[in-house]
Structure formats: structure tokens, C-alpha cells
Amino acid sequence: MIYPNPAAVEAAFYTAFANLDLEQMTTVWARGDEVSCIHPGGGLLRGTRDVLQSWASIFHGTELPRISHRVVHTSGEGGLAIHVVEEHVSSASTAREATVIATNVYRRTGDGWQMTLHHASLPLVENKAGDGGRSRPLH
Amino acid sequence: MIYPNPAAVEAAFYTAFANLDLEQMTTVWARGDEVSCIHPGGGLLRGTRDVLQSWASIFHGTELPRISHRVVHTSGEGGLAIHVVEEHVSSASTAREATVIATNVYRRTGDGWQMTLHHASLPLVENKAGDGGRSRPLH
Numbered sequence: 001m002i003y004p005n006p007a008a009v010e011a012a013f014y015t016a017f018a019n020l021d022l023e024q025m026t027t028v029w030a031r032g033d034e035v036s037c038i039h040p041g042g043g044l045l046r047g048t049r050d051v052l053q054s055w056a057s058i059f060h061g062t063e064l065p066r067i068s069h070r071v072v073h074t075s076g077e078g079g080l081a082i083h084v085v086e087e088h089v090s091s092a093s094t095a096r097e098a099t100v101i102a103t104n105v106y107r108r109t110g111d112g113w114q115m116t117l118h119h120a121s122l123p124l125v126e127n128k129a130g131d132g133g134r135s136r137p138l139h
Numbered sequence: 140m141i142y143p144n145p146a147a148v149e150a151a152f153y154t155a156f157a158n159l160d161l162e163q164m165t166t167v168w169a170r171g172d173e174v175s176c177i178h179p180g181g182g183l184l185r186g187t188r189d190v191l192q193s194w195a196s197i198f199h200g201t202e203l204p205r206i207s208h209r210v211v212h213t214s215g216e217g218g219l220a221i222h223v224v225e226e227h228v229s230s231a232s233t234a235r236e237a238t239v240i241a242t243n244v245y246r247r248t249g250d251g252w253q254m255t256l257h258h259a260s261l262p263l264v265e266n267k268a269g270d271g272g273r274s275r276p277l278h
Contacts, residue, residue, distance in 0.1 A: 036212055036223050041263035044211065044225070044240050072183065073175055075246070075255065077219040082244055084175050084256065086183065101183050103242050103258045105221055107214070116214065117223065119242045121260035124180035 001027040002112035006074075006081035009106055009113045014087075018067045020059040026052055030107055030114035040100055040122040066090045069102075079108030087120070098122060140166040141251035145213075145220035148245055148252045153226075157206045159198040165191055169246055169253035179239055179261040205229045208241075218247030226259070237261060 016024035105117035155163035244256035
């Protein structure tokens with residue numbers, strides 16, 4: 001699968017996630033030691049093999065999640081694109097929706113656009129509107 | 140302060156953090172609504188004003204932290220640079236060191252290089268070497 005732009009590979013990433021489709025997830029990621037993935041609460045995973053293995057274990061035995069995403073910000077230059085995304089994740093058995101913040105990085109490669117970084121984290125405390133972060137824990 | 144390259148602005152960022160120096164932190168960040176900051180366990184902060192306000196509240200009344208950082212990966216193109224960084228943070232009163240994973244994005248602006256994104260998260264579970272992420276919680 002060749003993705004012609006960052007939006008196409010991002011759509012494929014979230015479709016693969018929503019369908020727990022490891023085959024499609026495999027087409028999303030660039031190849032090599034330079035790709036990185038940080039799952040919410042997880043450490044740094046590096047290299048396509050370890051990253052895809054982590055998705056395999058996330059997908060294994062999980063019920064289909066409900067996922068929507070909203071791109072909050074994009075920036076890019078040439079063959080590099082950065083998206084900051086809000087992911088809304090829930091499952092049929094979970095009444096509560098979790099909002100995950102993700103930074104996704106895409107690269108134009110010889111095989112079209114591919115994901116090179118997915119850094120996702122789960123806010124543990126709610127933002128209070130306009131408080132400028134005063135309610136958050138220390139960095 | 141004009142930073143001539145991404146490494147210079149990154150060094151200033153961590154020096155400002157280590158010294159709880161809000162004035163220096165102010166020189167690090169780009170101006171505008173497009174800058175974004177996610178503190179560990181925090182939500183998405185957007186815009187220079189809210190981002191700097193969050194640093195002000197983090198710095199307020201905090202004892203000087205001990206911080207070192209290690210750049211794990213860099214990528215970039217033209218006036219855009221992405222660094223994935225391991226931050227090692229502790230304080231005199233905290234025996235335990237926390238390792239924070241951060242994605243830092245820098246932009247070349249009319250005022251030199253500046254930070255436009257800092258996405259930091261705290262691993263809640265340890266990576267087991269070679270387990271490919273199987274010990275991590277669900278995404």
C-alpha cells in the first residue's frame with residue numbers, strides 16, 4: 001500500500017487501530033531502526049520490529065475499540081509532517097471515553113508517506129479552561 | 140536571544156528548566172497560537188501564553204530539579220527539526236529518578252530557531268528488554 005500524503009497514512013493508522021488490523025498497521029509504519037513509538041504510559045519503543053510487535057500485543061484479544069480522532073495542529077516541510085491529534089477511545093464495555101493526545105510524525109519515503117513516530121499520552125487530570133495549566137502535576 | 144540551531148534552543152530549554160528560569164524559558168518558545176505543550180499526565184496546552192503560564196506554575200515554589208537529557212533520535216528537513224529525548228529528572232529530596240520521554244519540535248523563525256512543541260510523558264511501567272512491548276498497558 002502506497003500512501004500519497006500524510007492524511008492518507010494517518011487515516012490508515014486509525015482504521016487499522018479501530019479494526020485491530022495488524023496487516024494494515026504494518027503498511028503504515030516506515031521500515032528501520034529510526035521509527036519510534038510511545039504508547040500511553042509506556043516507554044520508548046524503537047525500530048519497526050519492536051513497534052509492530054507492540055501493536056500485535058495490543059491487538060491480541062482486545063475487543064474492537066471505538067476510536068475517533070481530531071487533528072488539532074499540523075506542521076510540515078518538504079517530506080516531513082507533524083500532526084498533533086486528539087484521540088477519543090472507548091469500547092463497547094467501557095462507558096467512559098478516554099482522550100489521548102498523540103504526536104504523529106510522517107515521512108515521505110521511496111514507498112510513499114509512512115509513519116515514523118507515534119507519541120501518545122493520557123492526561124491524568126483534566127484541563128481547567130483558562131487556568132494555563134495550574135491544575136496539572138509537576139513536569 | 141537568537142538560537143542558531145535546534146541543539147542551541149534545546150540546550151536553552153533544559154537549562155531554563157534546570158534553573159527554573161522563566162525568563163530563559165520565554166526565549167525558547169515560538170510566538171503564536173500554534174505552539175503546543177503536553178506535560179506528563181497533562182492535557183494539551185496551546186498558544187504561547189498558556190504554555191508559558193504552565194511553566195510559570197511548574198517553576199513556582201519548586202526546588203531546583205536535577206535534569207539531564209539524552210537525544211535518542213533526530214529528524215528534520217529545512218526549517219523543521221524533531222528530537223526524541225529521554226529526560227532524567229530528580230530532585231535533592233527525591234531519591235528516585237524519573238525518566239520522561241519527550242518529543243521536541245523546533246522551527247526556524249525570523250527570530251532564529253524556537254521550540255514549537257514539547258510532548259512529554261512518563262512511562263508508568265518499565266520496558267522489558269526485548270519483549271516488544273508486551274508488558275505495556277493497552278494503547
